[in-house]
Amino acid sequence: MRRPLARTLTALAAAALLGPMLAACGSDEPADLVIYSGRNENLVKPLIEKLEKHLGANVEVRYGDSAELSAQLMEEGDKTEAGLFLSQDAGALGALSKEHRLAPLPKATLDKVAPEYRGSAGDWTGVSGRARVIAYHPDKVPTPPDSVHELVKPEWKGKIGFNPTNASFQAFVTGMRILEGDDAARTWLEGLKANKPKAYDNNLKVLEAVDKGEVSVGLINHYYWFEQAAEKGEDKLKARIHYLPKGDPGGLVNVAGVGILKGADKKQAGYAQKAVDYLLSAESQSYFAEETKEYPLAAGVKQAKGVPPLETLQPPKIDLGRLDSLKQTLAMIQDVGLV
CATH class of the missing domain: 3.40.190.10 (Periplasmic binding protein-like II)
Known part of the structure; x- marks a missing residue:
């Protein structure tokens, strides 16, 4: 090499x-x-x-x-x-x-x-392994949501950051399709679109946007927060992360x-x-x-x-090999207009 x-x-x-x-x-x-x-x-x-x-x-x-x-x-x-x-x-x-x-x-x-x-x-x-989490600004969100399904409610309009082209986001949507069906996943994506989320180039920028208060919450993988905490010091980060409970599709461990x-x-x-x-x-x-x-x-x-130890998390139970239908997921995300 x-x-x-x-x-x-x-x-x-x-x-x-x-x-x-x-x-x-x-x-x-x-x-x-x-x-x-x-x-x-x-x-x-x-x-x-x-x-x-x-x-x-x-x-x-x-x-x-x-x-x-x-x-x-x-x-x-x-x-x-x-x-x-x-x-x-x-x-x-x-x-x-x-x-x-x-x-x-x-x-x-x-x-x-x-x-x-x-x-x-x-x-x-x-x-x-890596876990999907919700990053949140505690001054704006004292109690973070326990499900990604809450993010399609009107009160989250203009407050969500995400990276729709990221493979981990697309894998999470694929997981939702497997767990809840294509119709439910499309409905969720349409609800997210209606709430005018702010798209960023990568997960780190999503986390930075939450940290600065540009958005209230962001959809990322857990390790971005821990990498930044190690680099800058936890006390220098305003943003915090929340692991979703009860098998919520937003808590996928890939x-x-x-x-x-x-x-x-x-x-x-x-x-x-x-x-x-x-x-x-x-x-x-x-x-x-x-x-x-x-x-x-x-x-x-x-x-x-x-x-947090992996065994303490509550991710959805799913055969990870079934996350292979990425092309169909991307087509759905494009059709809804998120990319």
Whole structure:
């Protein structure tokens, strides 16, 4: 992983709406393991470098949007150069699993992660988790709502911040579609649209808008708040976050996960399996907990200080692999006029 390269995504044209073009990093030597990563390069590059040393192998990583990469891998089929897919969310892995593009993982690997955070077909596993939360300004919202359904009430008009193009927001809407049906999800999106929410480019800007009082509440992932609290100091943040109870769809816990591609040669498949186990090791899990403030899912590693234990949350019960219908969700969001 010594010098960056650039590649053009050749997947389905519609997927181009979902994220940036692919980027790759690798060395001049032939790769022992090629990873397609939907996780941001700045986020995981230090961990990939540790992985490369752990494997004693040359690792090439091609970065892009998880949904786009999933589409490309299905297009490439057995001809893909990739041995491993590291996805930002479970839905992209679920899509590959449904098309039988992922190889089965050993039981010893699967057993490292709780069943609700890995694929039901046994061909992918989560490596870190994140919870959807409501960020709120306590001066404007003394008692935050316990359900996203409350946000479509008239009193929230002009007071909501969100990022409609964010994959985590779209995964949450997909979860609502699965839990409550397409009609209910569309009705909620229409209610949100009617309340004139303010769109921001990313979740961090949503949190900053809440902190400044530009909006009263914002829909984000939990770790953005904890990263800012670690960087600036909790006492410097006005915004607070609220975990939604009772299985509310707005409290979805999604995972970043990994799967081994079918079609990989024996050598690359071996490195890929070692990479999966490394990502579930104490070293990697501690990285996710301390550096990104996500939830570790294996090796007995605890969450970062101040982050509520995963077992205390009350997320909706859902097969995360079913979050694969992102294209239908995006079409619904576009049709309602939120993007």
